[in-house]
Amino acid sequence: MPRKKENSLPDFISKPLRHLKPPENLTVSEWAEKYRILDSKSSAIPGKWDNSITPYLVDIMNEFNNVETEEIIFVKPTQVGGTEALHNMLGYVIMQDPSPVMIVYPTDALAESVSENRLQPMLMNSKPLREKFKKAESSRLELQCEGMYISLNGANSPSSLASKPIRFLFLDEVDKYPGATKKEADPIKLAKERTKTFPNRKIFMTSTPTLKTGHIWKAMENADVIKHYKVPCPHCGEYIELMFKQIKWPKEEGMSNADRAEFANYVCQECGGIITDQHKPQMLKYGRWEIIEQKTQFPRKVAYWINTLYSPFVRFGEIAKEYLASKDDPEAFQNFVNSWLAEPWEDTKLKTNADLVLERQTEYEEFEVPDWAVMLTGGVDVQETSLYWTIRAWGPFLTSQNIAHGQALSFREIEQVMNAEYRKRNGETFMVNLCGIDSGDQTDEVYEFCALNSEWAIPVKGVASGYSHFKISTINKASSSAHGMRLLLVDGDKYKDMIASRMAKPNGRGSWMVYKNCDREYAEQVTAEHKVNVKTGGGRVKQVWVKKTSHADNHYLDAEVYAFAAADVLHVRNIHLMLEDENEKVNEVPQVNKQSMDFNNAWLKNIEWF
Structure with missing residues (x-):
């Protein structure tokens, strides 16, 4: 018989006391x-x-x-x-x-x-x-x-x-x-x-x-409050949000996608340091939730958002492998966007992808002007820390090719790039005839720069749908040195429609092309958006261009929009009519190289866009 514990209470007392005991x-x-x-x-x-x-x-x-x-x-x-x-x-x-x-x-x-x-x-x-x-x-x-x-x-x-x-x-x-x-x-x-x-x-x-x-x-x-999880970089200590675009893998030809994915690592967006899977546990340990949006002082609804990059059970290489395996299959890619990136999928109506851009490579090298080109335009997307620029050659029937693009750290670099000489194989030289520069960020600085370079630079401002494609307005800011100067209002969605549709054309007349050995970073950025259906407040459905993923960079796409608008200002759509008047043969592209420089000069002299 077990010995009864001393000082123990009988059941009729101990059981009620257990119910009265407060929770921990x-x-x-x-x-x-x-x-x-x-x-x-x-x-x-x-x-x-x-x-x-x-x-x-x-x-x-x-x-x-x-x-x-x-x-x-x-x-x-x-x-x-x-x-x-x-x-x-x-x-x-x-x-x-x-x-x-x-x-x-x-x-x-x-x-x-x-x-x-x-x-x-x-x-x-x-x-x-x-x-x-x-x-x-x-x-x-x-x-x-x-x-x-x-x-x-x-x-x-x-x-x-x-x-x-x-x-x-x-x-x-x-x-x-x-x-x-x-x-x-x-x-x-x-x-x-x-x-x-x-x-x-x-x-x-x-x-x-x-x-x-x-x-x-x-x-x-x-929600009243939205929070994202941020972790410290093991190299610079800055708290960063893990984004898919920062996962990098080798691009060597001859390697399978599965092999390339095995070498995937994360590159810190602040310092460029290489972050491996071994760093992740410590980063997660010292991570913290940060408020990215707060709508009220007294929140009742709190939302948290996170993606698979934070999972301790999933390697960076697995994420890269899933992306490479699914990116060309819309249904599989939807699962990747939803189940891996934790982002909503869009009902895509018009699709572009980086591989399609790379299929548009021509025989012309970087900085080389195609034989059929008659003028060059540029576009600059202005960001807080850098400037993304592009230069595009134009010929009859809106045939075009990117001949150069890059990232500049100052407007001085933009001035040098846009004023440089670019040559055809026969030695003819070209310069950028007109460059559209985004004035949505650093507006005063852009206005001043365009005022000092008004012979080739024009500030650009995006506008909502309503204009046909572009409209010339006037800067009315009295305190600006650009007061009274022309301002180019651009409907970006309409130009993105044109870029996407012409990108789908095989290389040749009317196609949107890129130079030989064009880099994938550019190709990714110019296809970072897709067109989707959205419901308006009145319940109607309209189509708009949005980023495929929330962290996607689209700077080169914006720069190409500005270059296209600049070409429109120069009446690029009428080039073939002028050439016919000059008895040039334009039935096949590339063919237009005879006296193209003379035509270029005459064309620009005859139009009045200012």
Whole structure:
């Protein structure tokens, strides 16, 4: 017979005292490390939960303890632990603050599967949770715990979402929910209605995004605060946001995509240092969430966004390999954008890609003017730290070719590039006839520069759709040295349409081409946007050009737009008419090289654009 412990209390006293004992003073992340046990059936790292493996989840989980926050939105890729964070919040509620809970999955079948394979094992693996779980009284879609119940529902069964008052609402993979119909309301709205009677309610919503019109992306855009995770560079110490465009891999010919991806590393956007997979754990450990947008002083809805680059389970090489394998397949690339970059996919109507640009290489070397060209125009995209420039040769029927492009650090360099002489193979020399310079950034400096170089430079300003393609206006800023000077207003989307359509033409008459051995960086930038359908406020659909991914650089594309607009100002569309008047043969391109310099000079002399 076991010996009775001294000073022990009888059951009729000890049991009531256990119920009166206050819960531990723990945050969700602290609770998880103390009580959460992962099993080998649902986790690659079974055993006790360790916050140091996925430190970016700590702040998300602890936001659940913020009494001011009503709604937490987590926009995520796959393989970063988002669903496990949801399970930790659920376990915390069961032990620390028992109240009615509802978890909504895309379908009833998925809800049953998660209950059987993940939730019930989680409750049974942890002794404190097991003591709270009433397995005998539970069903697969309703788990009974001490002082509460957990209702598991599918978004495809709206009637089940409208019958239970609940305090804690968890919405998992919301972009896979069915949409609202004429007979039934939006399942998310129906579920949220169940929380109205609880002033201290909490709603956690998570999903991989699909489209910009999807539930999770719209929820993030409507949040009061949006946060991104930033990590310190191991070389310069600056806090950086991990972006896909900074993953670099070898470009040697002869290597397969899989082999190239194996050598992929991350290049710090601040110092250029090489960051490897071995650096990632320490970077994540010292990372922090930073607010990138705050709409109110008293936020109630807080959104978090992260991509696969932060996942401790995925190497940089795996991400590069997935991109290289999917970039030419629209369906596969959509999965990459959604599930790896955690960005919405656009309903693309007009597509371009870097490989298409590189197919447009001609026999002409860099800086060499094609035999058929009759004039050159330039474009400059002005950024805070540098200037991206391009020079394009033009011939009859809008035939064009990029002969040079680059990145300058000052306007002095732009002046040198645009005033340099460029030659044909027969020795004829050309200079840039007109260059459009972006005045949206560093406006005063651009105006002053164009005023000093007015014979070849004109400031450019983008305008909304409405003008045919361009319009000449006047700078009316009295304090500027460029007061009274011409200002070129450009509808960028219309020129991007023309670039994309002519890029699709095979090399020859009317095609948009590039020089021999053109670099891929330029090709990536001039195809960094695609045209998509978007809904306006009135419910109408219109097509606009947007970046394919949020971090994509499109500076060379903007520069090419300005070069095209500059050519339009010089009446480039009428070149073939002038040549016919001069009895030149222009039926085949390239053919126009006879007396092209004389024609160039006569053409520019006869037009009046200022």
